[in-house]
Amino acid sequence: MRIAILGFGSVGRGVAQVVQEKDLGITVTGLADSRSGIMDPDGIDLQAALDRKAKTGFCGDRSTAPLDVVDGAEYDALVEVSPTRIEDGEPAITHIVHALSRGKHAVTSNKGPIALAHRRLHTLAASHGAQLRYEATVCGAIPVLHVLQHDLLGNQVKALHGVMNGTCNFILTRMEDEGLTYDQALAEAREMGYAEADPSYDVKGIDAALKLVILANTIWDLGVTLDDVEITGIDLITPDAIRLACERETTIRLIAEAIPEKGLLRVSPRIIPHGHPLLVEGTLNAVTLHTDLAGELTFIGKGAGSVETASAVIGDLLYIGEHHAGAH
Amino acid sequence: MQVSMKLEMKDTPGQLVSVLTPISQCGGNIIAVIHQRDQDSDSGVLDVQIVLDLPEGRLDDLVGQIKKRGVTITRIGKERLFLQRSLLMIGHIMHTDISDTVDQIDRTGFAEVAELSLVMPAISERSSARITLKTATAADMNSAVTLLRKVSEKKEILIVEPLEECG
Missing domain, CATH: 3.40.50.720 (NAD(P)-binding Rossmann-like Domain)
Incomplete structure (x- = not known):
């Protein structure tokens, strides 16, 4: 070829x-x-x-x-x-x-x-x-589209949830593990090459929202755009908030969520319990598909990198x- | 209303079923049956704890029915608002009148603020809080969360909700 x-x-x-x-x-x-x-x-x-x-x-x-x-x-x-x-x-x-x-x-x-x-x-x-x-x-690297277009034929996908931005996930992981402030964790992400000079595309949830739009249009042919997604970034999250979540054995992650039957397309920081399948560390990505036949499927892998x-x-x-x- | 009951009954076949029948007759919904055989199993007595969801006003009827069947009720606990959800708030929580925020939830009549943990780093910085709401039903919980989001939006407070999986 x-x-x-x-x-x-x-x-x-x-x-x-x-x-x-x-x-x-x-x-x-x-x-x-x-x-x-x-x-x-x-x-x-x-x-x-x-x-x-x-x-x-x-x-x-x-x-x-x-x-x-x-x-x-x-x-x-x-x-x-x-x-x-x-x-x-x-x-x-x-x-x-x-x-x-x-x-x-x-x-x-x-x-x-x-x-x-x-x-x-x-x-x-x-x-x-x-x-x-x-x-x-x-x-x-996660072959989620291939799985949707080929391996899950015959299934109806009812909803999907995912951690789709490695930069945000890295920042939130560091804030939780080391008690860093948002600004400190962002600076570290920049040093590691995980964040751009202008990080707003990642930390304001726009990158994750674009991926959600692509998935929603591929799975359900919704014809939606970025304007149809309710977007909240992670730039206002405090280490105190993460600590308060941790006291209840939960933490905060930026979750992209699509539930077409509720008309819901949302990217927002959410509380998720420790041990939850979507709770991945560092720059990893994860996506859960809720299907009628196969049930829930979660894929975890590297979301970026050459x-x-x-x-x-x-x-x-x-x-x-x-x-x-x-x-x- | 959620009710938990501790029952003491004879350890003979059919006893447990005879207690469960009147619950459904009273429109109740059994949430859990915790079945603890006495350590001294020779005593012939069975301790059972039952958690159920019961329509308002049916408790006295149910208690009468259970007693009629020769079962002793050793304890009854009632909790009208048994659904709980914890959310995080980030912003100028004190300066935007937190007691007003709590009041707006409590005044609904269907939801209450059960717990509030507040962390304030410095006077000009944003504070963080964990707020726990209690309601009787899932629909009420969604309404309470929507109200909290609305109030918080006006006060420029960020609300972080738990991820509720779809069933």
Whole structure:
């Protein structure tokens, strides 16, 4: 399978690394970051591209734009792994639209296009006989979408609850374990590389809400957006509140919750008892699905990280290769 | 109303059933039966503790029925509001008149504040509290929580609710 990788940050480099190290039958014929691009139908020298990126900040030729790669490279699937821009989902939406319009499959870790334009992209993919897969947008390495779309066929999902943001979970874990204030725990998260310079996207619950929107639209086709989610972040949580919770053998976690029959889509800090399946430590993610046949299923795993997120991208690619091979 | 009863009966077949029958006749719902055989099992006496949900005004009737069957009631405990839920509050809890907040819950007639633990770090900083609400039914509890959320929103107090799993 030939792929074009759009975005050469943490996830893009993770995908390149895995493709290089494992014999998966994947060849990278197009590669671009935000300001440069490179194409080679025989396969790009990934190590040279990684070295070039590390040294100069550019993975390819500055006269080749990312969209040139999307439109010009010879590939079977586009891997859109540029960072999420929640304002408009661009340039990722344009990249995916162009690839699907060429009849190419698209796999993405970018939440913007899926949260903002799921129905449009889905329809476009179907009309061109292409696949659109986005496992990596939700809970990193946990294959929750695959489980929902394939392994739980015949089940009705009634509700879901999850710990979907590793940054918030890390901060709350540190506040509980060490009695740190919110500001101290956030500073520590920054030092460890778990929080951005502007952490509001994570700590205000927006990232978790985007994942909830993606899950809700995938499972129930609700057609909801970020505006439909009631969002409360963790930035006002005090160590005293966590201590008061701990006195009752409970603690606080940021929980994303969807119960369509109650019209409920909510991301908020919640009290959960010690020993609860969703009570994971550090940057881990967890998601519980409540289904009519299988009962409750809880998945726990790494919600972020270069190779961990690449795992979800690679899984989508190989799934397409196996089930929709040679389509285009 | 939740009622717990300690009963003493003969350790013979059929005794326990004869006590449970009048409970359902009185519209009661059995929540738990705790069955403790006396350590000295030769005594021929069985101690049973029963927890049940009973409509208001039916307790005297039930007690009469049980006594009629030769069973001794050694203790009765009544609790009208037996559902409890603890929530956390974070904000300027004292300065936004905590007694008013508690009053608004208590005045509903269907909910009470059973416990309040407050931690105040420094005068200008946000304080944290754990508040425990008591009601008779789940519907009342949801109404009480909604009211607390509404009152707290006006006072810019963050409410952290427990995660209630769907059944």
